[in-house]
Amino acid sequence: MFARVSEKLGHAGGGMLVGEWSGTLNPRSLTGDPGEVGAYVRAQLELYETRCAGCFFWTYKKQHRGNKGWSFRDAVEGSVFPDWVVLRLRGMVPKDEERRTRVCNELKEKALGEGICDHMHYWSQYPGKYEHWQFGDRFIKGWGEAYIS
DSSP: OHHHHHHHHHHTTOOOEEEEEOSOSSTTTSOOOHHHHHHHHHHHHHHHHHHOSEEEESBSOOSSTTOTTTBHHHHHHTTOSOHHHHHHHHHHSOSSHHHHHHHHHHHHHHHHSSSTTSHHHHHTTSOSOOOTHHHHHHHHHHHHHHHHO
């Protein structure tokens, strides 16, 4: 099904995006063993990497620590995510504040831009008066919130 939908979207100039996926289905679906949860996560990532334009894990962190199926932070710390995901993330957010700000602004401009998958391009399909600068402001706020978490 993913292959079929992905192919149809690709022919239409779009891509499939998976939102709010997790490392478990429900409390009884997996034993909670990091190896089992890790295998489930890797299987999903392989599918998403080959068939999707992107994906979003359920949440960065939950209120209480230790949930490797639903909390990205705990899943990374518990080695549930494959190393290549962790290495990509570490490489994306520079420790140097000046460089981090520059990267944030570059990514904001790319997301806001007029490319086929970008914010302004999307809304240009719908007539109206938009304040696109608000998207940019919220992007920077979200980046900052995620960084300090």
